[in-house]
Amino acid sequence: MATVAARNGIDVGALVETIEAIKGKPELAEFTFRASTRWHEGTRSTAEIGSFLHAGAEDETRERAYTLVGDEPPVLLGRNAGPNAVELLLAALGFCYSVGYVANAAARGIEIEEMSYELEGDVDLRNFLGISDEVRPGFSEIRAKASIRARGASEQELKDLCAYVQETSPVRDVLANPTPVETTIEVLEH
Amino acid sequence: MATVAARNGIDVGALVETIEAIKGKPELAEFTFRASTRWHEGTRSTAEIGSFLHAGAEDETRERAYTLVGDEPPVLLGRNAGPNAVELLLAALGFCYSVGYVANAAARGIEIEEMSYELEGDVDLRNFLGISDEVRPGFSEIRAKASIRARGASEQELKDLCAYVQETSPVRDVLANPTPVETTIEVLEH
Numbered sequence: 001m002a003t004v005a006a007r008n009g010i011d012v013g014a015l016v017e018t019i020e021a022i023k024g025k026p027e028l029a030e031f032t033f034r035a036s037t038r039w040h041e042g043t044r045s046t047a048e049i050g051s052f053l054h055a056g057a058e059d060e061t062r063e064r065a066y067t068l069v070g071d072e073p074p075v076l077l078g079r080n081a082g083p084n085a086v087e088l089l090l091a092a093l094g095f096c097y098s099v100g101y102v103a104n105a106a107a108r109g110i111e112i113e114e115m116s117y118e119l120e121g122d123v124d125l126r127n128f129l130g131i132s133d134e135v136r137p138g139f140s141e142i143r144a145k146a147s148i149r150a151r152g153a154s155e156q157e158l159k160d161l162c163a164y165v166q167e168t169s170p171v172r173d174v175l176a177n178p179t180p181v182e183t184t185i186e187v188l189e190h
Numbered sequence: 191m192a193t194v195a196a197r198n199g200i201d202v203g204a205l206v207e208t209i210e211a212i213k214g215k216p217e218l219a220e221f222t223f224r225a226s227t228r229w230h231e232g233t234r235s236t237a238e239i240g241s242f243l244h245a246g247a248e249d250e251t252r253e254r255a256y257t258l259v260g261d262e263p264p265v266l267l268g269r270n271a272g273p274n275a276v277e278l279l280l281a282a283l284g285f286c287y288s289v290g291y292v293a294n295a296a297a298r299g300i301e302i303e304e305m306s307y308e309l310e311g312d313v314d315l316r317n318f319l320g321i322s323d324e325v326r327p328g329f330s331e332i333r334a335k336a337s338i339r340a341r342g343a344s345e346q347e348l349k350d351l352c353a354y355v356q357e358t359s360p361v362r363d364v365l366a367n368p369t370p371v372e373t374t375i376e377v378l379e380h
C-alpha cells in the first residue's frame with residue numbers, strides 16, 4: 001500500500017505496524033493501566049496517573065504523572081474543587097469514542113475535520129445515600145451524541161463507523177457489560 | 191442528636207438534612223450529569239465538565255467548566271498530552287470510593303486520618319484494534335485497594351464500611367453491572 005505519513009494526526013504506518021506486530025505476538029496487546037487517588041478533605045481527592053505495564057514491561061515514556069482533582073458540588077457536600085467521579089466517567093467515554101473513531105477513520109482513509117461528543121447520564125442517588133435500594137447506585141442510562149464533519153466518506157459510512165467504534169470501545173464495553181471489580185482494604189495501624 | 195459541624199470535612203448536619211429532604215421529596219435525588227469532549231488532533235481531545243441538572247433544575251454553582259486533556263502514549267499512537275480514557279475511568283473509581291467512604295464514615299462517627307486507593311485494570315487491546323473479537327474490548331478485571339487509617343472504629347468496622355461503600359458506589363455499579371449506553375451520531379454538513 002502507499003505510505004501515508006499521518007491522517008487525522010494518526011501515523012497510519014505505525015498503526016499498521018502495531019497491528020501486524022500484535023498479530024505475530026499477541027502479548028503486545030496486553031496492558032495494565034493504573035491510577036491512584038489520595039483523599040484530602042471532605043469530598044476532595046487528587047488522582048495521579050503515571051506509568052503502565054505493556055506486555056509485562058513498564059512504559060516509561062511519561063516524564064511525570066498527570067494529576068487530577070475530584071470533588072463534589074455543594075449540593076453533594078463538596079466545594080466544587082473539581083468534577084465528580086461520574087462526570088469523569090462520562091468524559092472518559094467521550095475520549096474513548098474519539099480515539100476509536102479517529103484511528104479507524106485514519107485506517108479507512110477518512111479525514112476528520114471536526115468531532116465532538118456530548119455525554120450525559122441520569123442517576124438517582126437514593127441508593128448511594130442509603131435511603132433506598134430500590135434504585136441502582138449508578139447511572140440508569142448514559143447517552144452519547146457524536147457530531148462529526150469528515151471528508152472521504154458518505155453519511156452512511158460515517159454512521160457505520162460510529163456503530164463499529166461503539167462495539168469496540170473499551171470504556172463503552174465496561175459500562176454496557178459486567179466487569180469484575182475486586183476491592184480490598186488495608187487498615188493502616190497507628 | 192448532638193450537632194457536629196464537620197467530621198472529615200463533611201458537614202454532617204447538612205448530610206442528615208439532605209437525606210431527610212430526599213425522604214420527603216425523592217426527586218431531590220435525581221441528577222443528570224454531563225461532559226463534552228472536543229477532538230483536536232490524533233488521539234488528543236479535551237473535555238469540559240460544567241453545570242448539571244438536579245431535580246430538573248440547572249445547578250449553577252460552578253463558576254467555570256473544568257477542562258481535562260485526554261491522549262494516548264506513543265505505543266498507542268499518541269503524544270502523552272494527558273491520560274487515556276481507561277486510566278481516567280480508574281481514577282473515577284477511586285474518587286467515587288473515597289467520597290462514599292468519607293461521607294459514610296462521617297455519618298458513623300469515624301474520623302478518617304488517611305485514605306488512598308490504588309487502582310489497576312487489565313486490558314487486551316486486540317478487540318479495540320480490530321485483530322480479534324475473542325477478547326472483550328475493555329478491562330477483563332479491575333482491582334481497587336484502599337489504604338485507610340482512621341479513629342473511632344475497629345478494623346472490622348472499617349472493613350465492613352469498605353464493603354458497604356462498594357455496594358453503593360455509583361462508579362463501581364456501572365462497571366460491575368450492565369448500564370444502557372445509547373450512542374447517536376449527527377453527521378455535520380460541509
